Amino acid sequence: MSALSEREYLAEEICEMYSKLAGDAYAEDLNRAKDLAQGDAPHDHWLQTNRLDYESRLFLYLSAAFAMRCMKNEPYKCAVFMRNAAETLHRGNS
Numbered sequence: 001m002s003a004l005s006e007r008e009y010l011a012e013e014i015c016e017m018y019s020k021l022a023g024d025a026y027a028e029d030l031n032r033a034k035d036l037a038q039g040d041a042p043h044d045h046w047l048q049t050n051r052l053d054y055e056s057r058l059f060l061y062l063s064a065a066f067a068m069r070c071m072k073n074e075p076y077k078c079a080v081f082m083r084n085a086a087e088t089l090h091r092g093n094s
Contacts, residue, residue: 011055014055014058018033018062018066022065022066022069026065026069029065029069030062030065032065033065034058036061037057037058037060038054064078064082067082
């Protein structure tokens with residue numbers, strides 16, 4: 001299997017995992033995450049996410065989308081959760 005087809009397979013697996021976790025009702029989130037992962041938003045420069053490959057960006061966006069579903073679509077709760085998770089994970093690596 002070539003490196004390109006392995007990456008395409010990875011993207012498909014990421015999308016399938018999200019669909020299994022979130023259910024088919026959130027197909028719009030999946031499409032939106034795919035679009036965001038392909039584009040280059042202004043915040044990508046500051047966050048340096050523009051240096052990541054498509055699959056990594058897709059995984060990050062779908063992780064955030066799933067967190068939003070779990071937090072009842074409340075962006076502030078999602079942001080606090082993500083920040084706390086990041087800080088806890090960072091402390092574990094220190």
